[in-house]
Amino acid sequence: MPQQFDVAVIGAGPGGYVAAIRAAQLGFSTVCIDAWKNAKGKPSLGGTCLNVGCIPSKALLESSENFERVLHKFDDHGISIKGGEKNVVLDVPKMLARKDKIVDTFTTGITLLFKKNKVASMHGIGRFAGLLPGGGCTLEVVGDAGTERIDAKHVIIATGSVPRSLPGLSIDNRLICDNVGALSFPEVPRRLGVIGAGVIGLEMGSVWRRLGSEVTILEAMPTFLAACDEHVSKEAYRQFTGPLGLKILNGAKVHTVEPVGSIVKVEYEDKAGNRVRAEFDRLIVSIGRTPNTAGLNPDAIGLRIDTRGYVEVDERCRTNVPNVWAIGDVVRGPMLAHKSSEEGVAVAESIAGQHGHVNLDTVPWVIYTSPEIAWVGRTEQDLKQAGVDYRSGQFPFIASGRARALGETAGFCKMLADAKTDRILGVHIIGPFASELIGEAVVAMEFGASSEDIARIVHAHPSLSEALHEAALGVDKRTLNL
Ligand code: FAD
Ligand code: NAI
Numbered sequence: 432m433p434q435q436f437d438v439a440v441i442g443a444g445p446g447g448y449v450a451a452i453r454a455a456q457l458g459f460s461t462v463c464i465d466a467w468k469n470a471k472g473k474p475s476l477g478g479t480c481l482n483v484g485c486i487p488s489k490a491l492l493e494s495s496e497n498f499e500r501v502l503h504k505f506d507d508h509g510i511s512i513k514g515g516e517k518n519v520v521l522d523v524p525k526m527l528a529r530k531d532k533i534v535d536t537f538t539t540g541i542t543l544l545f546k547k548n549k550v551a552s553m554h555g556i557g558r559f560a561g562l563l564p565g566g567g568c569t570l571e572v573v574g575d576a577g578t579e580r581i582d583a584k585h586v587i588i589a590t591g592s593v594p595r596s597l598p599g600l601s602i603d604n605r606l607i608c609d610n611v612g613a614l615s616f617p618e619v620p621r622r623l624g625v626i627g628a629g630v631i632g633l634e635m636g637s638v639w640r641r642l643g644s645e646v647t648i649l650e651a652m653p654t655f656l657a658a659c660d661e662h663v664s665k666e667a668y669r670q671f672t673g674p675l676g677l678k679i680l681n682g683a684k685v686h687t688v689e690p691v692g693s694i695v696k697v698e699y700e701d702k703a704g705n706r707v708r709a710e711f712d713r714l715i716v717s718i719g720r721t722p723n724t725a726g727l728n729p730d731a732i733g734l735r736i737d738t739r740g741y742v743e744v745d746e747r748c749r750t751n752v753p754n755v756w757a758i759g760d761v762v763r764g765p766m767l768a769h770k771s772s773e774e775g776v777a778v779a780e781s782i783a784g785q786h787g788h789v790n791l792d793t794v795p796w797v798i799y800t801s802p803e804i805a806w807v808g809r810t811e812q813d814l815k816q817a818g819v820d821y822r823s824g825q826f827p828f829i830a831s832g833r834a835r836a837l838g839e840t841a842g843f844c845k846m847l848a849d850a851k852t853d854r855i856l857g858v859h860i861i862g863p864f865a866s867e868l869i870g871e872a873v874v875a876m877e878f879g880a881s882s883e884d885i886a887r888i889v890h891a892h893p894s895l896s897e898a899l900h901e902a903a904l905g906v907d908k909r910t911l912n913l
Pocket of ligand 2: 597626627628629630631632634649650651652683684685716717718719720765766767796797798799
């Protein structure tokens with residue numbers, strides 16, 4: 432007789448593990464099935480985000496930012512290294528060990544959270560075996576020790592996403608890497624090539640550039656960071672190709688990628704149509720991610736997958752099969768950890784008969800470069816295209832006392848508000864701690880605030896949040912400190 436559960440979650444990334452905890456908190460007997468194994472071949476909860484995504488990348492971003500500060504920024508503060516920068520020593524294995532320790536702390540932390548919340552955990556590939564007569568599904572869990580069967584009244588699919596690659600190109604995670612290899616280069620490559628100037632390309636490119644690599648990013652699109660507000664992308668391009676020193680080539684068509692001995696040869700066509708040959712010591716391929724339904728056996732229950740590979744869901748994450756739900760990277764919407772987690776909570780609450788809902792219009796985006804980029808809501812080009820009448824306010828960090836004190840004056844805060852109602856439609860920030868500042872804008876938009884509301888709220892002085900306050904004043908053309 433298979434073990435019986437109220438809720439079975441497939442996948443223990445930020446979507447799945449959070450869904451499992453919330454389901455257990457709501458009183459359901461819950462199991463979370465996950466197939467991830469770490470580099471040591473051990474089960475490791477947390478999915479892409481904790482193992483090879485958000486957390487390790489941010490650990491390396493912080494380390495490389497500190498290295499950059501010691502080399503190039505401390506001097507301005509009157510702090511210098513005796514004997515000059517040649518005495519600054521970089522210990523890459525130690526940096527990687529610190530990152531791995533942070534990852535370990537969080538992945539083992541989920542095991543503890545599962546115990547505390549009485550979530551059963553099974554290691555192996557979860558796949559559908561069939562529908563149960565009274566609703567729900569039978570699942571098979573294919574683990575190292577064999578296959579187990581379980582029955583669950585509700586199933587939440589949270590199987591995440593996997594990196595996309597170029598046709599015919601094999602990723603060895605030695606010379607040609609996806610995010611997994613890019614987070615673990617054993618030494619700083621002299622010449623690093625990156626295909627794709629998206630979020631991973633820019634974050635990982637920044638890490639290795641700051642540590643000393645010469646970084647060339649080949650981007651197929653003619654425009655840079657097309658998803659961002661265009662003022663932000665322009666400023667980002669200026670900062671990344673200027674002070675940060677990334678070489679970003681837009682409109683580049685990659686023709687061939689060939690590992691030869693210890694290097695990678697890449698042939699591409701530049702935007703002027705010239706054939707260019709380049710050589711790199713390592714190459715990162717970061718051209719997007721695709722939803723992961725491999726191994727799920729969706730046909731066993733008639734689960735609908737759309738033409739792009741996403742599990743089809745409605746606005747409440749219900750699939751076409753009763754009692755089967757799907758959340759996170761494997762469904763429509765942004766591929767972000769916080770979006771996955773919130774959908775996990777919403778689905779657990781929906782199963783409990785509550786009204787679980789996630790507002791995809793106010794999901795914040797952050798790119799953890801230096802300067803950071805963060806936004807919520809609509810871009811100015813979006814509004815123009817949709818014919819929306821809007822007003823805009825902008826405030827540069829160079830006029831912020833706190834940014835000056837930090838020595839981080841690049842970038843600005845920008846607010847877009849409806850011309851008639853003054854409701855905030857979008858906030859776009861490029862600058863120091865944009866990742867933290869965007870929180871205020873998310874709350875404001877979620878509560879339907881107007882720019883006038885933010886303009887009338889007292890903001891601490893001196894703080895970076897004053898830049899958002901000034902941007903709000905700017906919507907009404909009454910900026911005070913510019
Ligand atoms: P995942 O985290 O992908 O987890 C899915 C889990 O399901 C995995 O453990 C997988 O092994 C398991 N699984 C799959 N199929 C099965 C099966 N059949 N049976 C059992 N288990 C299965 N997002 C942010 O918001 N902020 C960031 O800073 C950020 N940085 C990132 C940096 C990098 C380098 C990358 C690659 C991604 C980053 N992301 C970031 C995106 C974020 O990692 C994802 O949006 C998030 O992990 C998605 O969560 P998920 O739970 O949907 O899926
Ligand atoms: P991405 O979608 O952000 O960027 C991919 C880039 O590659 C695009 O600019 C695209 O035009 C380009 N591209 C596609 N095909 C190409 C080709 N053949 N040649 C050259 N360029 C090509 O994808 P990325 O960077 O792989 O990241 C995947 C996802 O992971 C992100 O979209 C995001 O959802 C998530 N992520 C989030 C982070 C964050 O929140 N800070 C950090 C890292 C990843």
